[in-house]
Amino acid sequence: MGLKEKILSKSLYVFHLSSGSCNNCDIELIDCLTPRYDVERFGIVLVGSIKHADVLLCTGSANRLAIPRIKKLYEQMPQPGYVIVYGACGSSRGLFKDSYNTGQPLDEIMPVDVYIPGCPPRPEAIIMGFEKLIEKINSRKEAR
């Protein structure tokens, strides 16, 4: 059992990246941090820099200006790191598939571990998404 994974599943530090979303996903994400849903109970905290984070949480359909910066951020993330994509736009580019300014989908830019679908997903869905990610980390832990 890797020590890193054992510690990770108890306290996920999340960096939130809005790659051209409509704000709804971002609002619901912040809603999760505030008293009603309070994900800090599970050790999940938003951090200010990708270099402190274990999870890159990405919202929005990545536009052409944002894609090189998303790649850069992903490369800066310390390993083991995980990627969650939040919302319909992030998962499949959603309504903005045909836009002239939308680039490739996020899962072609970087490997994605968990998708949370919905427009926007409810705060309960994001808690479930984190649960799925923790399950995934644990299963990797056992496979070692």
Added chain:
Amino acid sequence: MSHKAAIPIGPYHPLQEEPEFYKLIVEGEKVVDVDVRIGYNHRGIEKISEAKSYDQSLFIVERICGICSSSHPIACAQAVEDIAKFEVPERALYIRTVCQELERLHSHMLWLGLAGHFLGYNTVFMWAWKYREPICDIFETVTGNRQNYAMHKIGGVRRDIEKEHIPYILKRLDEFTKQLNMLKGAVLDDPVLHERLKGVGVLTKEDAIDYSALGPTARASGIDIDVRRDYPYAAYDKIKWNVITLEEGDVFAKTVVRILEMFESVSIIRQCLDKMPQGPIDSNPKDIPPGEGIGQIEAPRGECFHYIKSDGTNSPMRHKIRAPTYMNFPTFRETVIGETISDAAIILAAIDPCYCCTERMLIVDDHDKQVMGVFELIRLSQEKTARIKDRYALS
């Protein structure tokens, strides 16, 4: 000799939810100039909307901004109704007003929380977001969704407010008002907030007029404008309410305007639920004739304007949107210069900027380089077509 340094903020910065890039030029601790680069959020919504049918374009404009997802659809629907002179049933107008005011409550509450967060005063942040939850619950009761309400359509609304839901809505509003009163006392009597916000980032009345500021930003500088009163839409002309204006123009005044507006909003919702007539909620309009129409409404941040040109087909020929932040944003330069770096974040936040609303287009103003506008581009393309024609001897 003074030494100037540039401090880059962004584009992915922990304080701001949305991506944007600022370059603050500082001398010591004083901000002497500011440069802004946006465009990380541009999704080409106007162009997508022109490829969709009128009914679908309402869903597109709903996703311009998550906070204004009631304002944009109403403005868009009003623009289409303006082309065809559709009559909207009175009950639908009242329901639109309720949605609009609920949105104002949730947006101002959200801003108050984020302002606390910008100041490093996370207690206000947590409180405001906790007390915002009753509004989300009411939204869920009225429209079925917490965000992206999908409530508005051309010629009416999609869902009715059921009679049995009204006591629940009033109960949650009571709860909200009680907590809002507490929060108002806690925020406005707090010496820390007075110290941090008073006299900071003053936007004078002259500057506000010069920059055509809108919404709470303008009302905090003493400009008495409000689309709800000046060009009444929905049911605002049938209801009694006040426009809140203050003279100071600093960040504190902007906070107070927003808090007092929330009380007005609660009173508007109560009157609407009380006066709402019975009847149909949708006029089921059919064809949209050729013509032009505008829709303007008072979004939480200021006037939101939609222009639609129809050529008689099923989809708009041109759809132009002007969001309030587009007008409020340049005032940042006027307010931030001369302040310290630590105040820059809250001064910026004071206009309640919304980049996903604003980034309809990108304006490039590079002082040295030559900039191509639409006419130069058309001229270039015409010249090139002429060259190609010459080459193949077509003309």
